[in-house]
Amino acid sequence: MAEKLYAGHTFEETVRLYADTVTGVCVMRLRNSTDAEDCFQNVFCKLYEKSPDFDSDEHLKAWLIRVAINECVSYARKFRMPFISKPPEDNAYYDNTDSMDMSWALMETPLKYRDVLYLYYCEQYKVKEIAQILKIKENTVKSLLKRGREVLKTIYGGDDT
Amino acid sequence: MKDFNFDKLKNIKTPDSWIENAINIPDAQKKPKKVIPFNTRVVATAACLTFCFVLGSVMLPIVNTDPTAVVRPLTEPTTENTDNDSQNKTETKGYSYSSDPTLPKVDEILPVIILPNGETVTLYPTNNTDSFYSKTEEADIDKGNGGSHTGNASVSKDETTVTLATEPEETVTVPTEFPTEPVVTEPTEQTTIATTPTYTQPVTQPTIRPTYTHPVTMPTEPTFPIYTDATEVVEPTEPATRPPYQTQPTFAPTEPTISTVPSTENKLFKNSVIFYPKNISDYTNDGNVYCHIIGADGREYAQKFSSAEVSSLKSGYIVYSPYNSLGTLTMEKNKYYDIYFYTKSHTSKTYRCYLGANNYYIIE
Structure with missing residues (x-):
């Protein structure tokens, strides 16, 4: 069975290409590496499950950003995340x-x-x-x-x- | 102050572990999912159906709209229970069991025996206490107010005088076991005078009549004027004695014998007694009746009976046929017997039966 392509990219290529974008959205929104990782994985899980057709890379990138924002909103609502004012302690992605x-x-x-x-x-x-x-x-x-x-x-x- | 430059706002680097985990998503998705045999909808549907079934099982007996129910509410008086009941002459309306196609006909459920001469006889339920019933229902009615005459349109028995041929000490025990080879004999004159009813059952097939083998010396027939307005002599009539829709009808014995009162209890009742309301004005019934009989000595002779054991519920009286009931009921003459019907609302209805000069037993 042929592998599904996302705007001409395989799934692995898509992940590597837009990982930073999705990570940035999740970290900016959730301000917690653990929660951001969960949302990060959820975004690409949805990409694999839904497998929508994308016209271009921009379309794919916009879709990922939109899904990442929605995932963060759902995640924060689901777990009722408190507001954290201190800077993130995990500096791995800086x-x-x-x-x-x-x-x-x-x-x-x-x-x-x-x-x-x-x-x-x-x-x-x-x-x-x-x-x-x-x-x-x-x-x-x-x-x-x-x-x-x-x-x-x-x-x-x-x-x- | 720090220098503020938006160019410093760089993209955040993604950890490699996140990327590796995301790349492995397709492999994780390809693993077969655990098959759940019952999802939420199936379980909810099954639970709903089970609940409805249980609810129906509980509610149906409560509602009890079964037309085959033996006891009918007063709004639906039955007329099928008696073959020759003079008290039903005025009840021309009401529910008719015979018109119900779902119920078996009497002829279909009656057993057939083969006599020694090869003749086939269909057994019809008879009542060897017909004369007693007639005398009882015609003669002795307590209106529940201490014996005073209160009048009763539905019963209309208080102006009758019944001539009873009684033996003060006579006790008639009705055997319940149906003999395998019933003997059909002509009733003797003495016993006919005493116990054989004068009615004729509207049946076309031969009926085995009870015959008393013991010659009973019967005294002259005393007359019992009941209440003050007794003016006429009423021939004994047959009360409602045969519930036509018992699945296992009980038949009158072919050889009734005169015997002493057995002391054995917890046996099946076979006969019927008619009870009249102790207070007619209070008489209502919703069809869900339970009753037990309290004898003259205040003792409860029978356990609680279900409505199925009351063969018919008339507007003015109750024919109590405790078929298949356990217990022993000995009803002595010249005593009153009350029967209490308990409805679901725990309201009791009192009926009273007076046996006159005869002893009567619901035995076996």
């Missing part, structure tokens, strides 16, 4: 201290800004694409980006360069 600090600052921002900031700055999505993925208006995305930056500055405590 390149360096600066990245960790920035990521910590991003995770400290309110949830409504977090997704937009992460997709805009980490995943390099444009406003229009973010609006499509999050299913909100572009102007809303712009507003969230503007306010999110200010919040992030306040949390991070640095100067805008």
